[in-house]
Amino acid sequence: MRLRFLGAKHVIGAPMKDVIHLCHGPVGCTYDTWHTKRYISDNDNFQLKYAWATDMKEKHVVFGAEKLLKQNIIDCFKAFPDIKRMSIYQTCASALIGDDMNAVAKKVMEEMPDVDIFVCNAPGFGGPSQSGGHHKINIAWIDQKVGTFEPEVTSKYVINYVGDYNIQGDAEIMLDYFQRMGIQILSTFTGNGSYDDLRGMHRAQLNVLECARSAEYICNELKKRYGIPRLDIDGFGFEPLSVSLMKVAMFFGLEKEAKAIIDEETARWRPELNWYEKRLKGKKVCLWPGGSKLWHWAHVIEEEIGVKVVSVYSKFGHQGDFEKGVARCSEGALAIDDPNELEGLEAMEMLKPDIILTGVRPGEVVKKARIPYMNIHAYHNGPYKGFEGWVRLARDIYNAIYSPIHQLSGLDISKDERPTDKGFLTRRMISDVDIIEDETTPSSEQPYTGEYDIVSKLRGKIYSSSQKQEKEYIIGVVQGGT
Amino acid sequence: MEDLMKDKIEQLVDYIMKWCLWQFHSRAWDREKQNEGILTKTMQILCEEPVELETPTYRCYWVDAVLLAKGFKSTYPWLAMMEKKDIKLLMKGLKDRIDYLTITGSLNKELSNPLY
Numbered sequence: 209m210r211l212r213f214l215g216a217k218h219v220i221g222a223p224m225k226d227v228i229h230l231c232h233g234p235v236g237c238t239y240d241t242w243h244t245k246r247y248i249s250d251n252d253n254f255q256l257k258y259a260w261a262t263d264m265k266e267k268h269v270v271f272g273a274e275k276l277l278k279q280n281i282i283d284c285f286k287a288f289p290d291i292k293r294m295s296i297y298q299t300c301a302s303a304l305i306g307d308d309m310n311a312v313a314k315k316v317m318e319e320m321p322d323v324d325i326f327v328c329n330a331p332g333f334g335g336p337s338q339s340g341g342h343h344k345i346n347i348a349w350i351d352q353k354v355g356t357f358e359p360e361v362t363s364k365y366v367i368n369y370v371g372d373y374n375i376q377g378d379a380e381i382m383l384d385y386f387q388r389m390g391i392q393i394l395s396t397f398t399g400n401g402s403y404d405d406l407r408g409m410h411r412a413q414l415n416v417l418e419c420a421r422s423a424e425y426i427c428n429e430l431k432k433r434y435g436i437p438r439l440d441i442d443g444f445g446f447e448p449l450s451v452s453l454m455k456v457a458m459f460f461g462l463e464k465e466a467k468a469i470i471d472e473e474t475a476r477w478r479p480e481l482n483w484y485e486k487r488l489k490g491k492k493v494c495l496w497p498g499g500s501k502l503w504h505w506a507h508v509i510e511e512e513i514g515v516k517v518v519s520v521y522s523k524f525g526h527q528g529d530f531e532k533g534v535a536r537c538s539e540g541a542l543a544i545d546d547p548n549e550l551e552g553l554e555a556m557e558m559l560k561p562d563i564i565l566t567g568v569r570p571g572e573v574v575k576k577a578r579i580p581y582m583n584i585h586a587y588h589n590g591p592y593k594g595f596e597g598w599v600r601l602a603r604d605i606y607n608a609i610y611s612p613i614h615q616l617s618g619l620d621i622s623k624d625e626r627p628t629d630k631g632f633l634t635r636r637m638i639s640d641v642d643i644i645e646d647e648t649t650p651s652s653e654q655p656y657t658g659e660y661d662i663v664s665k666l667r668g669k670i671y672s673s674s675q676k677q678e679k680e681y682i683i684g685v686v687q688g689g690t
Numbered sequence: 691m692e693d694l695m696k697d698k699i700e701q702l703v704d705y706i707m708k709w710c711l712w713q714f715h716s717r718a719w720d721r722e723k724q725n726e727g728i729l730t731k732t733m734q735i736l737c738e739e740p741v742e743l744e745t746p747t748y749r750c751y752w753v754d755a756v757l758l759a760k761g762f763k764s765t766y767p768w769l770a771m772m773e774k775k776d777i778k779l780l781m782k783g784l785k786d787r788i789d790y791l792t793i794t795g796s797l798n799k800e801l802s803n804p805l806y
Contacts, residue, residue, distance in 0.1 A: 413746060424716055428806040437750040440711040448709075451757055458753045459746075507708050527798040532714050535707035 215341025215524075216330035217297040218242035219422060223373045223398045224406070225249035227326075228284045228291055230260040232277050232309060233299025237261065237332075244568075246586045247373045249400045250380070250667045254291070260284055264301050274307050281316050285323055293403035295326045303331035324403070326353055338524045339421065339499070346425035349406065350433070354426075359408030363392035365460040368412040368430075371423035371500075372443070374399025376590030377663030381597055382418075382443050385453055387671040389465040397423055410434045416456055418443055421499035421529055443593040444501075444601075445508030446474060446481065473595035481512060483653040484602035487639040489514040491609055492559065496552070496566035497584055499525040503532035505565075510538060513602045518559045521547050549573060563609050578617065580608040596658050603656040610635035698768070699783045705765055706788065712754050713792045718801040721793050724751075725785060731755035733781035736762070737774045 222229050222242065231238045238261035249255060262280040264273050281294065296309055313325040330344035367386065372379040379399040386393055394412045395405040409415075415427040415438045427438040439455055442448035450470045457466030493515045495505060502522050509515055520533050521544040534543050542559065544551055552570060556577050564574045567585040574581040582588055582604055592601040612632045619626060645651060706713060712724050727748070732755040734741045743749050763769055772780065793801065 414750075420711070420714075420716075425806050428716070428720075431747075432806075435746070437747045439750050439753065442711070451709075455753045455757060458756060459749055503711075527800055528714055528716055531792075531796065531798055532711065535714075 211332065211336050211338045211524075212330050212334035212341040212344065213237070213297065213299060213332040214240075214242070215338030215422075216328050216345040217295075217341070218245065219338065219373065220342055220345045220398055221295050221297065221328060222255055223247040223249075224295065224401050224403055225251050225253075225255050226291060226293055227255060227403050228258075228260055228288060228294040229255060230262065230280060230284060230294055230296050231299060232262045232273070232280075232296055232302045232307065233264050234301055235261045235263045237299040237301070244586060245373075246376050246590075247399050248377060248663070249374065262302075264299075269301060269305055272305060272307065273302060274312050277302075277307065277309065277312050278316060281312070281325070282320070285320065292323045293325075294323065295328060298327075298329045298331045300331045300333045303329070303333070324356075324407075326403075339526060342422040343425050346423060347429065350409075350426055350429045353407045354430070355407070355410045357404050357407035359394055359405060359411050361392065361394070361411055363390065365389075365391040365462065366394050366412050367391055367414045367416050367456070368395045368397060368409050368436075369393050370397040370415050370417045370427055371419035371421075372396060372399050372593075373419075375585075376587045376592075377666075378443065378591045378593040378597070380663050380666050381591050381594035384666050384669070385469055385594070386416075386456065387669075388469055389453075389457055389460075389462045390671070391456070391460065391462070397426060410436070412436055414439060414456070414459055416441055419500040421524075421526065442504055442508070444504050445512050445598055446478065446595060447512065448504075448508055449593075449595065449598070450474070477595040477599050479650075479653045480599045480656050481602055483655055484599070484606050485512065485514040486643060486649060486653075488602065488606060488609070491515045491562040491605075492518045493605075494519040494521075494555065494559065494561045494564040494566070496521045496547075496564060496570060498522060498567065499529045501565075501584060502529055503536050506533050506536040506541075507538075509601075512598070513605065515563075515605065517541050518561055519544065519555055521545070521552075521555075523547070553577065563605060565605075578614070580611065580614065582608050591663065596662060599656050600658070606639070606655075607635070610639050695780065695783060698766075698780055699787050701766060702762060702780075702784050703787055703791065705761060706758070707791075709761060710754070710758065713788055716800065716806065717803060718793050721801070722789070725788050725792065727751035728754045728758065729781060729785045729788065732758045732762075733778060735759040736769070736777050736781070 238259050241259040243256050262277050268276055296313060298309060309327045313327050317323060317325055328345050328348050330341045334340060369382060374380060379396050383393050395401055395409050397406060409430060415430055415436055417424060417427050417438050417440050420440055430436045431438055441452035441455060443452060453466045453470060457463050495517050499522055502520050502525055506517055506520055510517055517537060519542040520537055522529060523546050530543065530545060542555060552573060556579060561579060563580045563582060565582050565584045568583050571581040571583055588604045589600055591597040612634060615632045643649060712728055715721050715724050728751045731741050731751050735755055736759050741752055743752055
């Protein structure tokens with residue numbers, strides 16, 4: 209029953225990069241830190257390197273842990289003198305004894321005026337839903353912090369990029385596109401996000417929302433309180449991403465800039481996507497993600513990567529996620545809400561998928577059933593957003609399905625005969641049997657040629673936007689809308 | 691004739707359900723505004739009428755409407771053959787159907803939550 213805590217701290221809070229994330233509770237609450245989630249950052253992954261807990265013991269449960277909390281906060285700031293921002297997360301233990309974390313935080317901020325502390329009251333016993341934790345921290349952040357910092361606005365086009373946790377650099381890829389258009393990103397909620405940037409969310413003109421499941425609450429509140437509209441986008445897949453970039457561009461009148469990026473990226477990466485699509489055509493996929501990938505991917509991996517989605521499921525998705533996911537699935541796909549292990553196994557037996565795209569824990573069950581599996585929460589070799597990222601996803605699916613390991617692992621060396629006169633079949637020997645090179649399969653189509661690390665080079669990149677700043681976007685009336 | 695119109699409406703519904711996200715905001719009142727704002731502007735674009743962009747919210751509706759109209763035109767060539775008065779009828783039917791599927795006929799109990 210720790211899920212509300214996980215949903216608040218690990219999914220939303222902890223990707224903030226320049227923050228000490230202190231867990232107020234027994235050290236066991238920090239055991240599952242999710243530091244394998246790969247929400248990387250451009251400050252040497254500070255938030256992934258350390259885990260902090262106040263280490264409450266039984267005596268604190270009896271006599272209270274506010275003093276302990278205060279001392280821990282001060283110790284943390286002393287241990288990391290360059291970090292001046294902190295999030296404190298309540299746990300079941302500290303919530304049950306009624307520690308007033310807000311009062312402690314306020315006192316420390318009075319004594320140490322250069323620090324700022326955010327308090328998140330989302331203890332695990334608050335509910336079995338991670339999503340409940342997302343909700344809690346969204347509202348807590350806007351209530352406590354938004355509007356308490358004035359950001360430097362340097363562009364006429366200013367957005368918050370919301371609901372991306374920078375898994376293996378996803379957010380940084382998207383920010384590169386926006387900045388190439390001349391758009392300033394005031395904050396990213398919360399992947400690679402900076403605490404003070406997120407305090408200044410109220411100065412954006414537009415909230416660009418990716419994962420509505422985890423972050424629509426703050427967008428909706430920003431709309432209600434500050435009048436900032438929300439535009440939902442899809443960062444995955446060539447066509448949805450192209451449309452999404454164009455949508456943001458149209459809001460500001462930057463269509464030419466967006467088109468140049470879309471044309472360049474499509475020309476560079478489409479042939480490589482085509483190479484995988486031809487080899488993955490008709491492969492059966494179970495799409496079993498957390499929430500948003502249910503609907504971000506259900507249609508577009510079929511359209512662009514060629515696979516067939518035979519099932520969708522989600523443990524934490526809301527009713528709204530299933531509305532979206534089912535709407536985007538092809539006919540005949542099996543949708544399962546909040547499945548248990550047995551239902552998952554039954555589905556695998558019945559549907560006989562070629563690969564299952566899911567999280568690391570169900571993934572272990574999948575592997576034991578000897579079905580290829582890919583981790584689509586923390587990713588295998590992402591980022592998967594962006595044009596190049598989508599090719600990387602296709603590449604990882606291809607590598608998983610055609611891996612020679614499946615031929616080898618099928619042998620039981622205690623009883624099966626092991627062929628010694630021939631080697632195993634390589635991926636290409638299996639996947640290319642029916643591929644004929646002709647005008648529909650030109651030689652320019654080839655497997656992925658990108659680099660291992662496509663994110664680091666974006667850091668520190670200089671963007672030229674002076675010319676674009678001359679434009680004003682139109683508020684008024686247009687004829688026919690175009 | 692009525693069946694033909696229904697069939698066209700269902701084709702447009704399929705397009706929206708597959709390629710759009712705007713119809714699935716989290717609360718019923720939010721969905722009403724989205725459906726009204728975007729589908730009205732889509733109709734205006736298809737009928738070459740002026741479209742108001744007076745507020746940032748209207749501008750967001752317009753952005754989705756432009757792309758929807760473009761998608762409709764490229765996917766359904768029969769749209770180009772229709773007269774404007776018929777397009778208006780078609781879009782009215784589409785709005786009613788989307789309202790039903792996403793609001794009045796939706797089984798999503800979170801739609802009536804008074805808070806976000």
